Amino acid sequence: GTIDKQKQWYQRRVRDMDTVIPPIHKCLSTKGGSCYIKISSLGFLSKLIKHHPPAIFTPYIKDTVSCVISAVQDTFYKVISEALAVTEQLVFVIPYTGPPDSPLVGELCVSIFNATLYRLKEADLDQEAKERAITCMGHLRASMSEL
Numbered sequence: 833g834t835i836d837k838q839k840q841w842y843q844r845r846v847r848d849m850d851t852v853i854p855p856i857h858k859c860l861s862t863k864g865g866s867c868y869i870k871i872s873s874l875g876f877l878s879k880l881i882k883h884h885p886p887a888i889f890t891p892y893i894k895d896t897v898s899c900v901i902s903a904v905q906d907t908f909y910k911v912i913s914e915a916l917a918v919t920e921q922l923v924f925v926i927p928y929t930g931p932p933d934s935p936l937v938g939e940l941c942v943s944i945f946n947a948t949l950y951r952l953k954e955a956d957l958d959q960e961a962k963e964r965a966i967t968c969m970g971h972l973r974a975s976m977s978e979l
Contacts, residue, residue, distance in 0.1 A: 836952045842888070844884070845884060845885075845888050847889075848887045849880075849884075849888055849892065851890070851892075852880065853889075853895075853896065855899070856873050856876065856877050856896075856899070857892075857895050857899045859873040860873055860899035860900065860903050861898075861899050861902060864915050867906070867908045867910065870903055870906070870911050870914075871910055871911055871914050873891065873953060874900070874903060874911070874914035874915055874917070874918050875914060877896070877900075877918050878914070878917055878918050878921060881918070881921040881922065881924075881925060882921060886924060886925040886927075886928045887907050887928045889925045889928075890925070890928050890929045891897055892941065893925060893926065893929050894936065894939075894940070895923070895934075896922065897919075897922055897926075897934065897940050897943055897944065898943070899946045900915050900918050900919055900922060901915075901919070901943050903915035903918075904916055904947045904948070904951060905922060905941045905947060905950075909957070909958035909960070909961050910969070912951065912958070912960065913961040916948065916951065916964035916967075916968050917964050917968075919944055919947070919948065919968050920942065920964065920967055920968040920971050922940075923944065923968070923971045923972050923975050924971070924975065925977070926940050926941065926944075926975075926976075929961050929973065931978070934951050941972065942967070942978050944972055945969075945972060948956060948968050948969050948972065949969070951965040952965045952966065952969060
């Protein structure tokens with residue numbers, strides 16, 4: 833009945849993510865790639881995370897965090913800002929990857945913390961990016977307080 837339909841829906845979403853997530857990773861990890869493609873990819877990823885259950889992203893979380901952190905380290909302020917917005921959303925996906933004391937959860941949190949802190953310490957960071965870094969750090973601290 834209803835539970836079978838929910839399982840089928842979930843399985844279709846997972847298959848959909850197998851088609852969608854790897855190209856996003858490729859766009860974000862391409863060195864010297866267009867900043868507009870990166871911004872669009874980050875915006876799309878943001879909407880995916882916002883409108884799907886967090887558990888769907890767990891198979892991709894390590895690569896996704898790595899690609900988004902790479903975008904946080906970009907030189908173009910708009911890419912940085914969009915990447916920080918996605919990073920903030922990833923903070924809410926990380927708890928679904930395992931128990932709080934698991935090595936993967938710790939590794940992901942440390943990566944996000946370090947990248948965000950680096951941007952927070954940057955004196956000449958764009959105001960929008962600075963605000964997103966502050967918000968991201970606040971969510972990271974609140975969500976991972978049990979670590």
